[in-house]
Amino acid sequence: MxxxxxxxxxxxxxxxxxxxxxxxxxxxxxxxxxxxxxxxxxxxxxxxxxxxxxxxxxxxxxxxxxxxxxxxxxxxxxxxxxxxxxxxxxxxxxxxxxxxxxxxxxxxxxxxxxxxxxxxxxxxxxxxxxxxxxxxxxxxxxxxLPWSLKQVEPKKYPKDPKRVCILVFGGSQGAAFINETFCKAAKLLTFPFEVIHLTGKEDPNIVYDVPSVVKPFEEQMQAAYEAADLVVSRCGAGTTAELIRYAKPAVLIPYPYAHDHQRKNGEYLKQGARVLLQKDATPEKLSREIELLRNNLEVHKLALKQVALPxxxxxxxxxxxxxxxx
The missing domain is CATH 3.40.50.2000 (Glycogen Phosphorylase B;)
Incomplete structure (x- = not known):
């Protein structure tokens, strides 16, 4: 053996x-x-x-x-x-x-x-x-990644067709910066939306005045991706692969202390994502990037489907x- x-x-x-x-x-x-x-x-x-x-x-x-x-x-x-x-x-x-x-x-x-x-x-x-x-x-x-896809609950996240569903998370450990910045950026968005926010840990201060699911972690990420129209997240390797797999346009905020790996991951997605460095990621700029992404969702989806894979x-x-x- x-x-x-x-x-x-x-x-x-x-x-x-x-x-x-x-x-x-x-x-x-x-x-x-x-x-x-x-x-x-x-x-x-x-x-x-x-x-x-x-x-x-x-x-x-x-x-x-x-x-x-x-x-x-x-x-x-x-x-x-x-x-x-x-x-x-x-x-x-x-x-x-x-x-x-x-x-x-x-x-x-x-x-x-x-x-x-x-x-x-x-x-x-x-x-x-x-x-x-x-x-x-x-x-x-x-x-x-992932190499094994588990069966997920059908329609675990019911979707309102009149709203854009935004999936927000910071990787397996969460991201306090994304949690805080997105909450402020959400108040500046001008289109109808709903939120799935995976915080990484319990945070009673994250509350939205739009339909939302706020929880620390999601074991069935496939279900969250299937419900989402666009994503706000870091761009670790697993996330980058999942964005390609599910063709989900994203605003990506690379973790600034990862030796530039995450920025390069984000750039690999080309027109499929918008990369916003953390030092530039004010709530105003993040909301603007989300608006730009939302206005061209189909173009960004097509770009993700065309990413070269060996x-x-x-x-x-x-x-x-x-x-x-x-």
């Missing part, structure tokens, strides 16, 4: 695709390893896993060395045929140990450009899986092919 070590941790953006890979490889012996798996709300602790020390700061050298030592012992014990990395510093010690021990490595990069950890380990990887079209050695292409292979099959190759 193929043994697969999955190095991941941190936010939903890293853990959601890792868990979906696990679904594709149920016939293999799987082990998750990474930092903060124990405390993550996005990880199912029924899955076999090992908590590994790590740190996002170079100053915490002790934690990184401890994590590498833990990872070396783990790899000696588990003896994986292939190690799969999903980026972020949470996976760094595991991937470093795998590189030292010359284990086969497959990386998954959800964004349009490599993150720091994936960039560092790219020379050691057999394959680097992307969901967006990029020019890079060792690149392989996998379908757009031929793909299921990620589980790609990992198997690397792991089984002698």
């Amino acid at each position: 193929l043994k697969v070590l999955i190095a991941t941790g941190g936010t939903g953006g890293h853990l959601f695709p890792a868990r979906q890979l696990a679904e594709q490889m149920k016939d293999c012996e799987l082990l998750f390893a990474g930092h903060k798996l124990q405390s993550s709300p996005f990880f199912d602790r029924k899955i076999p896993y090992c908590e590994i020390c790590s740190s996002g700061s170079k100053k915490d050298l002790f934690l990184l060395l401890k994590g590498m030592w833990q990872s070396l012992k783990l790899i000696f014990r588990f003896k994986p045929d292939v190690v799969v990395g999903f980026g972020s510093f949470h996976s760094f010690p595991v991937l470093l140990a795998a590189a030292i021990l010359r284990k086969k490595i497959v990386l998954f990069e959800a964004n349009c450009t490599l993150g720091k950890v994936n960039w560092f380990f790219a020379p050691f990887a057999k394959k680097i899986a992307f969901q967006f079209l990029v020019k890079r050695k060792k690149a392989a292409y996998v379908p757009l 031929e793909t292979i299921e990620f589980g099959k790609l990992v198997r092919s690397v792991g089984e190759k002698k």
Whole structure:
């Protein structure tokens, strides 16, 4: 039986695709390893896993060395045929140990450009899986996230045909800036609309005087997208893929501390989205961008449907092919 070590941790953006890979490889012996798996709300602790020390700061050298030592012992014990990395510093010690021990490595990069950890380990990887079209050695292409679509409640969000439905969210952790700015921008909009607002956490201060659903999180994002006419959000990799999949025009406010990845994700959508930098995103400018998007919805939808996508292979099959190759 193929043994697969999955190095991941941190936010939903890293853990959601890792868990979906696990679904594709149920016939293999799987082990998750990474930092903060124990405390993550996005990880199912029924899955076999090992908590590994790590740190996002170079100053915490002790934690990184401890994590590498833990990872070396783990790899000696588990003896994986292939190690799969999903980026972020949470996976760094595991991937470093795998590189030292010359284990086969497959990386998954959800964004349009490599993150720091994936960039560092790219020379050691057999394959680097992307969901967006990029020019890079060792690149392989996998379908757009999410890789598994669950059945959703029919018409979970009843829609008023006379109103534009705006879906607002800030990613798996929410975004206080978007929550606050959109609430103010909503008061400036001049067309009839309704709101689905996913806040990331309970916020009793978010109240609208138009039809609205305000909740911390939505497990059935497909239902929210199906109801929406347009989206206001960050532009993480998962969101970017979903906007293409569901052809939903969006005003995107990149997270300003993500090493420019999110801005590049937004630009990948070309005319399908309007990118507004956070430093420029006043309520007045956000409302103006929403109005402009709403006035040309069909044009923006068509642009999303025309985004260039490569031929793909299921990620589980790609990992198997690397792991089984002698």
